Amino acid sequence: MVLRLSGVTVRYRDFTAVADADLEVADGEVLALLGPSGSGKSTLLRAVAGLEPLSGGVVEWDGVDLAGIAVHRRGFGLVFQDGQLFPHRDVAGNVAFGLRMARVPAARRADRVAELLRMVGLAGYQRRKVTELSGGEQQRVALARALAPKPKLLLLDEPLSALDRALRDQLAVDLAEVLRTAGTTALLVTHDQDEAFTVADRVAVLRAGRITQVGTPDEVYRWPADDQTAEFLGVTTILDAVASDGVVKTDLGPVELAVPDGPARLGLHPSAVRVGAGSVRGRVTARVHRRDHVRLTIEVGDRVVAAVAPTLGAPEPGDEVRLGLDADGIAVLHSRGNPTAH
Numbered sequence: 085m086v087l088r089l090s091g092v093t094v095r096y097r098d099f100t101a102v103a104d105a106d107l108e109v110a111d112g113e114v115l116a117l118l119g120p121s122g123s124g125k126s127t128l129l130r131a132v133a134g135l136e137p138l139s140g141g142v143v144e145w146d147g148v149d150l151a152g153i154a155v156h157r158r159g160f161g162l163v164f165q166d167g168q169l170f171p172h173r174d175v176a177g178n179v180a181f182g183l184r185m186a187r188v189p190a191a192r193r194a195d196r197v198a199e200l201l202r203m204v205g206l207a208g209y210q211r212r213k214v215t216e217l218s219g220g221e222q223q224r225v226a227l228a229r230a231l232a233p234k235p236k237l238l239l240l241d242e243p244l245s246a247l248d249r250a251l252r253d254q255l256a257v258d259l260a261e262v263l264r265t266a267g268t269t270a271l272l273v274t275h276d277q278d279e280a281f282t283v284a285d286r287v288a289v290l291r292a293g294r295i296t297q298v299g300t301p302d303e304v305y306r307w308p309a310d311d312q313t314a315e316f317l318g319v320t321t322i323l324d325a326v327a328s329d330g331v332v333k334t335d336l337g338p339v340e341l342a343v344p345d346g347p348a349r350l351g352l353h354p355s356a357v358r359v360g361a362g363s364v365r366g367r368v369t370a371r372v373h374r375r376d377h378v379r380l381t382i383e384v385g386d387r388v389v390a391a392v393a394p395t396l397g398a399p400e401p402g403d404e405v406r407l408g409l410d411a412d413g414i415a416v417l418h419s420r421g422n423p424t425a426h
């Protein structure tokens with residue numbers, strides 16, 4: 085079983101929201117559509133659901149063109165940002181909804197509801213009112229409800245975006261686990277890189293209606309397709325440098341990287357620039373405390389770079405520091421033999 089999109093284009097009057105999208109999602113695979121707000125992610129998801137007519141291209145399931153097949157006949161499950169639970173039904177009533185539609189007998193329904201509530205971490209919640217649940221619990225119920233009829237494909241549109249950060253992190257881990265346990269094939273729309281990387285096997289990055297890259301989280305992080313994709317994924321400094329014998333010499337010092345000899349274009353995440361040891365000198369101009377580290381802005385010659393430091397003993401604005409590069413936070417944008425060039 086496979087979902088295949090070929091040349092999918094969606095226009096709103098003369099505005100093209102999705103242009104020429106090609107994509108495949110394999111059986112049991114979780115693929116994230118990742119991009120900034122307005123890049124066309126929801127439009128593409130809605131086109132797959134059948135909620136948005138195509139202006140061009142084909143959406144196929146198992147080789148069958150879905151054009152002309154109504155939304156509710158596609159056998160796909162949907163989860164939106166705000167759960168959209170039925171407020172007058174209890175948790176069990178919500179989760180069982182699709183099973184009743186499919187005329188599953190009551191006893192089997194109860195078993196399946198119990199199984200799903202266990203899976204989403206809400207065992208025993210059957211009789212609770214959905215209006216009295218927290219936002220996170222409501223999204224867990226929405227997920228259980230969508231999974232109950234064993235959809236061929238689960239479509240998730242920013243399912244965690246309405247939740248606060250800490251809860252979102254936990255639910256992303258849980259969502260990944262639930263999708264793996266259920267063996268569900270899923271398409272997840274998100275603007276949040278951490279969420280996409282946590283939940284998905286592969287990520288399709290969108291920009292201005294186009295898919296710029298498809299790959300595993302590791303591939304898109306390490307080998308972004310172009311500068312803008314790299315910047316969207318958190319690269320703050322781009323350096324042109326030269327590689328020789330597994331060492332790239334840059335304005336910010338040398339770094340060991342397995343790239344072929346010759347010109348190399350590197351994208352640095354803030355975590356690639358470490359203060360403390362290193363051969364290059366700079367001056368701190370700003371310091372912001374983040375959750376578990378300090379983010380610094382540092383002037384190095386006529387360059388301004390972002391860097392990270394541990395929260396304990398981090399330098400202050402005005403301090404002179406030494407810096408060095410850490411290969412772990414470096415993306416390779418272009419080099420001979422760059423995997424994205426194949």
Ligand code: ADP
Nearest residue numbers: 096099101119120121122123124125126127128
């Ligand atoms: P994303 O999900 O990446 O935030 P959307 O798919 O919602 O992006 O929107 C992509 C673009 O299409 C945006 O510029 C948005 O304003 C536009 N758009 C979305 N829905 C409609 C609509 N029904 N009519 C006109 N323009 C729309």
